[in-house]
Amino acid sequence: MQSIKAAGVIGAGVIGSGWIARFILNGIDVFIYDPSKEAPKYVNKVIDNAERAYKNLLTSSLPKKGVLSFSSSISEVAKSSEIIIEAVPERLLIKQSAYAEIESSAVKSLIIASSTSGILPSDLQAEMQHPERLLVAHPFNPVYLLPLVEIVGGSKTSKDAIEKVTGIITSIGMFPLHIKKEIPAFIADRLLESVWREALWLVNDDIATTEEIDDAIRYGFGLRWAQMGLFETYRLAGGEAGMRHFISQFGPCLEWPWTHLMDVPEFTEELIDKVSNQSDQQSGQFSIDELMEKRDDNLVDFLKVLKDNLWGAGKTLKEFDDSLSESIIKSEFSELNLSGPLLTFSTKIPKEWADYNGHMTEARYLECFSEATTEMMSIVGADEKYIANIGSYFTVETHIRHLDEVQIGECVNAKTQVIYGENKKLHLFHWLYHDDGRLLATAEHMLIHVDLKTRSASMPNDLVISRTELIYDAHKKLPKPEGLSRAVGDKF
Amino acid sequence: MQSIKAAGVIGAGVIGSGWIARFILNGIDVFIYDPSKEAPKYVNKVIDNAERAYKNLLTSSLPKKGVLSFSSSISEVAKSSEIIIEAVPERLLIKQSAYAEIESSAVKSLIIASSTSGILPSDLQAEMQHPERLLVAHPFNPVYLLPLVEIVGGSKTSKDAIEKVTGIITSIGMFPLHIKKEIPAFIADRLLESVWREALWLVNDDIATTEEIDDAIRYGFGLRWAQMGLFETYRLAGGEAGMRHFISQFGPCLEWPWTHLMDVPEFTEELIDKVSNQSDQQSGQFSIDELMEKRDDNLVDFLKVLKDNLWGAGKTLKEFDDSLSESIIKSEFSELNLSGPLLTFSTKIPKEWADYNGHMTEARYLECFSEATTEMMSIVGADEKYIANIGSYFTVETHIRHLDEVQIGECVNAKTQVIYGENKKLHLFHWLYHDDGRLLATAEHMLIHVDLKTRSASMPNDLVISRTELIYDAHKKLPKPEGLSRAVGDKF
Secondary structure, rough: OOOOOOEEOOOOOOHHHHHHHHHHOOEHHOOOOOOOHOOOOOOHHHHHHHHHHHHHOOOOOOOOOOOOEOOOOHHHHHHHEEEEOOOOOOOOOHHHHHHHHHHHHHHOOOEEEOOOOOHHHHOOOOOOOOOOHHEEEEEEEOOOOOOOEEEOOOOOOHHHHHHHHHHHHHHHOOEEEEEEOOOOOOHHHHHHHHHHHHHHHHHHHOOOOOOHHHHHHHHHHHHOOOOOOOOHHHHHHHHHHHHHHHHHHHHHHHHHHOOOOOOOOOHHHHHHHOOOOOOOHHHHHOOOOHHHHHHHHHHHHHHEEEEEHHOOHHHHHHHHHHHOOOOOOOOOOHHHHOOOOOEEEEEEEHHHOOOOOEEOOOOHHHHHHHHHHHHHHHHOOOHHHHHOOOOOOOOEEEEEEOOOOOOOOOEEEEEEEEEEEOOOEEEEEEEEEEOOOEEEEEEEEEEEEEOOOOOOEEEOOHHHHHHHHHHOOOOOOOOOOOOOOEEEOOOO | OOOOEEEEEOOOOOOHHHHHHHHHHHOOOEEOOOOOOHHHHHHHHHHHHHHHHHHOOOOOOOOOOEEEEEEOOOOHEEEEEEEEEEEEOOHHHHHHHHHHHHHHOOOOOOOOEEEEOOOOOHHHHOOOOOOOHEEEEEEEEEEEEOOEEOOOOOOOOOHHHHHHHHHHHOOOOOOEEEEEEOOOOOOHHHHHHHHHHHHHHHHHOOOHHHHHHHHHHHHHHHHHHHOOOHHHHHHHHHHHHHHHHHHHHHHHHHHOOOOOOOOOOOOOOHHHHHHHHHHHHHHHHOOOOHHHHHHHHHHHHHHHHHHHOOHHHHHEEEEEOOOOOHOOOOOOOOHHOOOOOOEEEEEOOOHHOOOOOOOOHHHHHHHHHHHHHHHHHHOOOOOOHHHHOOOEEEEEEEEEEEOOOOOOOOOEEEEEEEEEEEEEEEEEEEEEEEEOOOEEEEEEEEEEEEEEOOOOOOOOHHHHHEEEEHHHHHHHHOOOOOOOOOOOOOOO
C-alpha cells in the first residue's frame, strides 16, 4: 500500500472537500487551490462532519491530522504535492487548462487524478505534455464515508499511475474499482442516470411524487443494493438454479414496453418546479445540515453492520480499521511486566454507548471490564482456540464502583490485578481510567473455570494454571486495591 | 388497522411463500393452493428463515403462530379466507383463470390482491364478475423482511378494497405505497428494469463484469439508497440551495449520450453464458442458502439501524414492534401492588447479546438491570421529561451475582425491591428471571440523585421523594433478599 505525506486538491466543492477530509484525517498534508473565498469555511465544515462520523465508525485511533494549506495558485499546489486530485467543474476546457498549469510547474512524475464523473480520460489527457500521468479517480458523495472510487485510465495512461493511485486510495480506507475499458460516465453514473431519467418521467407524468419514488427505493430494493448489488440479488431470486435460471426466465421481460427508453424529458420550467416543490414537500422540514447528519449516521451504522457481518463495504472498513490499530495491548507472555497491574483494554467510546444522562451508560462500564477480563484470560492462555476446544471462565460475581463520568468519543484504558488465581478460581480487580488519567470506575470479579460441554466447573489446562499462578505470585506482593471486598452501601 | 384471522395464498413460490411467512408469524391462519409437490417443504423453509430473522429483528414477542393448511383446490382456499393473495406465474391468462375459479366459490366481498410485478390491474380485472374486489399488492423479495408493497387499483377497483388491503398490510409490519395512476411495472420495477438493461449492456460489451457492477452499486450509491432514495440524496448534492439548484445544474447531463437508451441487448446464448459464468465466478463460493442467510442478516441489521435512527424503513419497523409490545410493565402509580417486588423489565435476548461462550454476555446482564432501574426511576416519577428538566439518578455502586445462563431468543423478566429510598439515595435489589422461572442473576445498586447541570448530588423533587418513600415503606416490610450486602468472594 502506497502512503504519501502531501496531496494537492484543485477545486474544493462537495467532492474536493470530501477528498481533503479523507487525506487530512489520515495524517496527509493537503495543499488546496480554490478561487472561492468561501472555500476554507466549507472545507473545514466537511472535515468536521467527517471527524464526527469517524468518531463512531472506527474503533482504532486515526493518526495525527495532516496540515491544511490554501495556496494562491495551481502551480503552488503542484510544487508541494505528491499527487493532484482535480475536482474542478465538469467542463473539458476548464479541466485541460488546470492540467496545463500543473504541468508548467510540476515534476514529470506527478500524477493527476481527475474526479470527473463522466468525461473520458483519453479526452482529458489529449492536450497534455505527459499524458501518462493522468487518470480518472471518481469518488462518490460523501467521499469521506462511501468507499467506492472508479479508477479509469485513458489510452495513454501509464500502468504505474494506475497502480500508484490504487495504492494511495486503499491506504485512506477506500475501495478502488478499476474499470478496464473507457466509457463515458463509467459504471455507477450510467446506472444512476438510467434511474434518474426514468424517475423524472414518473414525476413528469404525475405517476408518482419524488417522495413516493424515494420510498419505493428505500423501503424495498435500496436495502438489497446496499449489500449485494444487482446481480447477486437476482442470483438469489433464481433459487438453487442460480443466475442461469433467473436470466432465462426474466430476460424476456426486457422486451416489454416498460420504460420510456430513448425519450429524455424536456427540462421545462414546469418540470423543474414540480420536482423542486415536491422535494421541498418531502424533505423541507429538515435543513440540509440535518439531512447530512442523518445520512452520515445511517451510513456509519450500515458500514459497521457490514463490518460485523464481514460483507462488502464492511470488509474494506475492517481492513482499514485493522491497519490503523497499533495493537498496543497484545504482547508475548514472556515479555509481560508482572511487577504491576497489566494493561488489558483500551477503546474510544462509541456513540451508542451513551444513555439518557448524556454519558457512557452503566452497562458499558461492565462491557469494558468484560473485555479486560477476556484479555486477561487470553494472557493466561484461555484464548479463542482454548474456548473452542477446552473451556472458558464464567463470571459468577461482580462488584462495580462508578467513580466518574466519561463522554462519547473519549478514550479509556483498563488495568488488571490478579487477586487470587489457583485451580478453577480466578479473582480479578480492574481499574478503568480515562486517557487523561482520571479513575472512572473499578470492578472486582470472581470467575470459575467451566467445561463448555457439561457447563459445569472444571480444571483449566496446565498452561493456563501455570501462567495464572505466575501472575498471581507476582500480584499478591502488590498492595490490596482500594475498594476491594466492598459490599454495596458500605461506608467509605 | 385491519387485522384478519385467515388469509389465502394461491401460488407458493418465492413471493407467495414470503407472504405466507408474514401472515403465519403474525398469528394469521393461511390456506394455500399450489400444485407443486415441493410446495410444503419450500414454504416451511421460508417460514424458518423468517423466524430466524425475526428473532433478531423484533424486541417484542410475536403472537402465537397461525395454522398452515394446504388445500387441494383454489375454491377450497377461497371459501376459507378473508383475503386472497394471488402469486401465480406472470401470465395474464393464468391469473385470470385463477380469479374465475375464486369467484365461482367465494363470497362477493372477498378481496383478491395480485402480486404481479408488472401487469395492469385493469387488465387483470377485465373479465371478472366483481372487478371491484381486485387490486395489485406488489411486494419485494424477501417479503418477510422488505417492508415495501406497491398498492395499485385498476379502473374498476373499489376504494374499500384499497383501504382494506392497506390496513391488513400495515398490520403485518409492511409499508403500503399507494400508486395512484396505473402504469405497467409500477414504480420500483421500472427503475430496476432501467438499471438491469444498462447493466446487461455493460456486461455484453465487456466494460465490466457482474461483480464489478455489483461493487459499483454496493460500495457506493447502494448505501445511499437504502436510507434516502434518489431525490433526497440529490437534494443533499445541491447543498443549501437544495433540489432546485441541483436539478438546474445536473439536469442537462441527461442530454448526454451516456446510456444505451432504446436499444435492448439481444438475449443470445452467448450473453446468457457470459452473465451466468461471471455470476458463478462472483458468488459461486457461497450456496444460495448461505447467500440468503447473509442477506437476511444484513437486512435485519440495516432495519435495526434505521429503527434506532428513526429513519425510513426503520420507522415502519418501530411502529410494528411497538404495536406488538403489550406494555405489560407500564401501569399507573396508584394501581401498583406494593406488597411485593415490582415487575420492571422484560425482553427477548437479541443475537448481538451473545458472547464467545454462546450465551448472554455478562455486560448485558447489567443492561437488563439498568433497564429495570430506569423503569423503577420512571415509576417514582424520574421519567424522560424529569431527566430533561430536573435531574437523574446515577449508579455509584453495583453488585451482581451470575447464577444461571440464558441463550439468545429466550425471554427474561426482572423484579425490583427498594432496599432504601430517602432523600438523594436509592438502594435497589433486582432479580432477573428466565420466563421459565429460573433465577438467572441478582443485582444490588446504590444510586444517587444528581443535578444534570452541575453534575453533583441534589435532592429529587417532591413527587419523586413521596413516591419513593411510599414504595420504601411498603418494601421494608418484605424479607431481606438472599444475597443482599455480599462482597465478591464472600462465602456462600
